[in-house]
Amino acid sequence: MTDEHVSVPFMSAPALCEKLIPSGRACAVTAIGRCHSCGDAFCQTHQARTGGHVSTVFVDWCKGCQVAAATARAAEESAGKAQEAARAAAEREKAEVISSRVAVLKKILVESDRSVWQERRRHVRYRSFMGVSLPDVTEPLERAIPVGQLGWRFPLIGDYNTLDPYGPTVSMKSGLTAAGKIVLMERGRASLTDSDFRGVMASSPAEIAERLEATARAFGIHVPH
Numbered sequence: 271m272t273d274e275h276v277s278v279p280f281m282s283a284p285a286l287c288e289k290l291i292p293s294g295r296a297c298a299v300t301a302i303g304r305c306h307s308c309g310d311a312f313c314q315t316h317q318a319r320t321g322g323h324v325s326t327v328f329v330d331w332c333k334g335c336q337v338a339a340a341t342a343r344a345a346e347e348s349a350g351k352a353q354e355a356a357r358a359a360a361e362r363e364k365a366e367v368i369s370s371r372v373a374v375l376k377k378i379l380v381e382s383d384r385s386v387w388q389e390r391r392r393h394v395r396y397r398s399f400m401g402v403s404l405p406d407v408t409e410p411l412e413r414a415i416p417v418g419q420l421g422w423r424f425p426l427i428g429d430y431n432t433l434d435p436y437g438p439t440v441s442m443k444s445g446l447t448a449a450g451k452i453v454l455m456e457r458g459r460a461s462l463t464d465s466d467f468r469g470v471m472a473s474s475p476a477e478i479a480e481r482l483e484a485t486a487r488a489f490g491i492h493v494p495h
């Protein structure tokens with residue numbers, strides 16, 4: 271009964287809906303359009319439409335194809351999310367490997383009797399106190415093992431409109447303290463000023479690991495892989 275309608279060309283005599291109903295037969299209600307995607311004639315019930323308060327109907331798209339497209343899109347999205355999660359997990363794992371590598375290298379350097387420790391000094395500038403100007407002094411700081419140049423960033427002064435309050439990365443002589451902290455070795459007249467202590471490390475953990483390893487090798491310390 272409905273088979274004769276299958277071949278009816280679009281825009282000719284009214285076709286009957288070709289969408290299958292749960293019984294397995296065609297719906298056969300008078301069609302109002304033909305799907306551009308699957309080619310089936312569809313009735314109002316089997317017409318694609320947007321949900322929500324104000325529904326928009328699609329003149330040339332059937333509900334079956336709309337559902338299939340939504341399902342495919344959802345599958346694609348969840349595949350994308352799974353991929354993103356896998357990438358994030360791989361990155362976390364890599365970061366953990368590097369951070370434990372840094373810890374191992376710090377320990378090797380600090381505990382090695384071949385490491386060269388260097389004194390560090392802080393330059394303290396006394397401004398006048400009650401009209402009496404006091405001389406600048408230098409105070410000793412915790413000594414450190416020089417590890418070469420690493421990147422540091424220092425706070426910008428007087429510019430509160432910027433989102434990033436730190437200036438560009440500057441390459442500075444850096445060191446490793448007995449406590450395992452990466453510090454500045456010296457600046458200017460070989461002693462550090464108060465503003466130097468507001469600097470933040472700009473080198474990545476991978477760069478730090480590379481520096482520490484090169485330092486250990488320079489001291490002839492065996493570095494396990």
Ligand SMILES: [Zn+2]
Pocket residue numbers: 305306307308309310331332333334335336
């Ligand atoms: Zn369709």
Ligand SMILES: [Zn+2]
Pocket residue numbers: 287288289297298299312313314315316
């Ligand atoms: Zn129908």
